[in-house]
Amino acid sequence: MTMATDTADSPLTTPANEGGEVAAPPPRPHWLRRLLRDKAAAAAILLLALICLGAVLAPWLAPYDPALNSRAVMKPPSFMQGGVPEHLLGTDGQGRDILSRLLYGSRLTLLIGLVAVGLGGAVGSFIGLLSAFYARLDPWVMRGIDILLSFPAILLGLALVAVMGQGIVPVIIALAVSSVPDCARIARGIAMGVMKQEFIEAGRAVGLSDVTLFQRYLLRNCISSIMIFLSLRFGQIILIGATLSFLGLGAQPPAAELGMMASQGREYLLFAPHIAVIPSVLIFLIVLTANVAGDALRDVLDPRLQT
Amino acid sequence: MKTLSHMSVKRAALRTGLAATAIALAMPAFAKDLTIIREIDSNHYDPPRTAALAGSEVLFMLADTVVGLAEDMKTIEPLLASSWEISDDGLTYTFTIRDDVTFCDGKAMTAEDVAYSLNRWQDPETKSPVRWRMGDVKSITAPDATTLVYELNAPHSELLYQLAQSFGSVVDKETVEALGADFGVTGFNGTGPFCWDSWTPRDQMVMTRHEDYHWGPANYENAGPAQVEKITWQVVPEAATRTVALMTGQGQVSPYVPFIGIEKLRMAPNVEVVRSDEAFWTNYIGFKIDKPMVNDPLVRQAINLAVNQEAMAEDLFFGEVEPAYSYISSGALDWNSDLDDKLLTYDPEKAAALLDEAGWTLNADGKREKDGELLQPLAYTFTGSWAQVVEAVQADLLKVGIDLQIQPFDATVYWGKAATQEFDMFTMGFPYISAGDALNLYFLSANMPSPNRMNWNDPETDKLLYDGATAVDPAVRAEDYGQVLTKVHEAAVWLPIYHKPMQIAYSTEIKPFEAHNIYGAGLYKGLQLGYVD
CATH class of the missing domain: 3.40.190.10 (Periplasmic binding protein-like II)
Structure with missing residues (x-):
């Protein structure tokens, strides 16, 4: 998309004139501008960007090695009573710096979310598009998807971990697999609409191959809507991923992961609540901002919502 | 003394009755149930x-x-x-x-x-x-x-x-x-x-x-x-x-x-x-001494030196336990006091030197490796408080370049897993009153693979243990067990963690009772457990 200039004040756009002629609606401002006009969305995007930046730059930002223990255990954040200035967000039960673990932890948490959504989204969308493209496949594929839909992600995660052993990879696979049915349904829905368009028939009429038709006409027309769905799905995946780690299935020590940090803090909930509360708040913020940002993106990008 | 009016007596009776009912309700039917x-x-x-x-x-x-x-x-x-x-x-x-x-x-x-x-x-x-x-x-x-x-x-x-x-x-x-x-x-x-x-x-x-x-x-x-x-x-x-x-x-x-x-x-x-305090309980991490990762006594000694049991006892257990460097408490019957000054206490520099000597050198990432293989022993452990101990050990070992891998299991699964040959290290605790109690359990070759999970297979130990167990003279028994204690401590087959009371x-609803200690089971027959009347 080329950068459109804001033409609201341009002399070319004239309001409905005296004669009662209805002028064409003013051209819409650029989507980015519309997005940032929504205060909540702008704040959410900014916060999410900050969190992502912190995660990416963790090795440079973290004041300590996240696995390094110390004798200063269960210290509250430095701004609270009993806190020490060396540890801004305090330390956990092993004397590890919570801020450092948070930075590295959000890295892993976001990575799990991104890879799982990417993988699940790609496979799911492909299945959905294919199913819309070849109508004969549709009932079979969709019944299969229905079966997959009946497995909760957590159950799937538990089953996969039982087979593959604990670790990040089984969790990513479980999350990806659990994203497949949702993505497939959404992609199919969008593609069904596109398939009814005349340019598809036109393409067929001029003898384009299935591959070209699929790639150039169907995929390109669906991709933005699918991306919006995925951005919404991202928040959910992060939450389920953190839950699986909380249950001890995902990241293994000494790695830091937000769900695992919350789980470790559970032992200390009565005595040093910050150990569990801080990572939980960050999970909450990531999920919330991802959802708000996804919602806002849909509002400005989804052609079906444009009137 | 003024007699109470009929009315007030009745009221008082009613009140007592209500109070009794209230107590009866507060002392519920499950007062005979105990959790x-x-x-x-x-x-x-x-x-x-x-x-x-x-x-x-x-x-x-x-x-x-x-x-x-x-x-x-x-x-x-x-x-x-x-x-x-x-x-x-x-x-x-x-x-x-x-x-x-x-x-x-x-x-x-x-x-x-x-x-x-x-x-x-x-x-x-x-x-x-x-x-x-x-x-x-x-x-x-x-x-x-x-x-x-x-x-x-x-x-x-x-x-x-x-x-x-x-x-x-x-x-x-x-x-x-x-x-x-x-x-x-x-x-x-x-x-x-x-x-x-x-x-x-x-x-x-x-x-x-x-x-x-x-x-x-x-x-x-x-x-x-x-x-x-x-x-x-x-x-x-x-x-x-x-x-x-x-x-x-x-x-x-x-x-x-x-x-x-x-x-x-x-x-x-x-x-x-x-x-x-009538008996002892010691928690330790054992090594499977015939596994390539930990078959070198130098590596096992280095691990012993790299771990700070004192810090763990204070920080993880709030000073309620005694850091352990010996495999049984020095207060136990037949402990060999010659070993007192030979125990491996916290000394990470010496640990690093021993690892160098054993051929495990630091690579660019700060991890130990030998012939292209990383020093990554795998530890099986119980979940819960044991997992915290193992994580602290992992952090201490990381400081000398050992990359300990942890695999926690629920207790219902762990016992079966700990009887296999899959791991390099395992966690365990045991109750005992004497050296014989501990040594016969763990170091008899007949007890492989469990509870002799170390695969400690030494005919001389077997003989000493048999002689000790059948000795009539306590001095002979102490001598036999003392020799076994020296052998296993020198071989560093365990990493002792703490002795716990x-x-x-x-x-306070329960009648006061004395703690038992038989096999670490503090409640024994449960006949003493009753609610205060």
Whole structure:
């Protein structure tokens, strides 16, 4: 998309004139501008960007090695009573710096979310598009998807971990697999609409191959809507991923992961609540901002919502 | 004195009545039910086949042994045997078995049942991990319904103490045969103060009072039946939740006092903490010494030097435990005090030097490697507080470049996993009163792969242990065991972590009692457990 200039004040756009002629609606401002006009969305995007930046730059930002223990255990954040200035967000039960673990932890948490959504989204969308493209496949594929839909992600995660052993990879696979049915349904829905368009028939009429038709006409027309769905799905995946780690299935020590940090803090909930509360708040913020940002993106990008 | 008017008497009576009702309501119907809170469950409850403390805790209540043990951990009390005689050569024990004992299903118990249970323990088919505790048995027979003859090939000075352990619990042959592998899983039939009701693994074990019980050991004022009608052993893995459960009265007793909460519990007006130092409990991490990662004694010594047990005892256990550098407490019988100044204490620099010497050099990432292979020993552990210990060990080892891998398992799974050859290191804790208690359990070659999970296979050790166990002279025994202690400490087959005291927290609604310490089971028969009137 080329950068459109804001033409609201341009002399070319004239309001409905005296004669009662209805002028064409003013051209819409650029989507980015519309997005940032929504205060909540702008704040959410900014916060999410900050969190992502912190995660990416963790090795440079973290004041300590996240696995390094110390004798200063269960210290509250430095701004609270009993806190020490060396540890801004305090330390956990092993004397590890919570801020450092948070930075590295959000890295892993976001990575799990991104890879799982990417993988699940790609496979799911492909299945959905294919199913819309070849109508004969549709009932079979969709019944299969229905079966997959009946497995909760957590159950799937538990089953996969039982087979593959604990670790990040089984969790990513479980999350990806659990994203497949949702993505497939959404992609199919969008593609069904596109398939009814005349340019598809036109393409067929001029003898384009299935591959070209699929790639150039169907995929390109669906991709933005699918991306919006995925951005919404991202928040959910992060939450389920953190839950699986909380249950001890995902990241293994000494790695830091937000769900695992919350789980470790559970032992200390009565005595040093910050150990569990801080990572939980960050999970909450990531999920919330991802959802708000996804919602806002849909509002400005989804052609079906444009009137 | 002015007499009360008719009205006020009536009102007073009404008030008293209401108060009584209120008390009756406050002292609910479940005042006869007791909940014991524990951290972990056992893998099953078949006496000779489990060495788990969680198993013994329950089995002491479900079944009886030939003799009992008092809280002082020394006095042997009559239990199923009302008396016994020991031959002058120490080889034949003749027990007179009580004739008024019944199983939970009402059937009378005879010497035949005792002989069956002990022979089952001894039977190689049973694969008991604690078979050595019986001594070198020649035969165990029941010539008549009230006589049991226990014959040995060599003297076994600890025999009565060992027969008081839960492994020799007397069980009903018919039930064992009817249930097969499910014995101690779906059902049980013993003569204990409580009877098996139901078991939901990892959740709860429910037992009900054995109404006919009246043969409790003499260390209890109450010989039976038990004071409470029902006991529920509730598994609560999280330390914080256990603390809260005790403070809010969701459970009345817990031998699994979370160290993190102990200060809070001591200060709580409705909870008492009782302690026993009559026996020992040591937690350690063992090495499978024939695994390539840890087969070099230098590496094992380096790991011992790299770990800061003192910091762990203070930071993870709030100073409630004693950091361990020796494999048994130096207060235990037959400890070899020559070893006192040879123990491996915290010295990370020396650890690094030993690793260099062993050929494990630091790579660019700060990790140790040899011939392109990283030093990444795999440790199997219980979940819960053990996982915290292993994580602290992992962090300490990382500082000298060792990349410890951790694989935690729930206790119901762990025992099976720890009996395999899959790991390089494992976590375990054990109760004992003497060096012999500990060494015979862990270092006999016959005890591989479990409980000798180290694969310590040394004929000389086997001989010394046999000589020690059958020695009549205590000095000879101490000398034999002392040599074994030197051998295993020099080989650094363990990384000792801490010695812990027996502490039991209980609600003030419960009558005060003395903590027991038999095999670390602080509540023993449970006959002392009752609500304050």
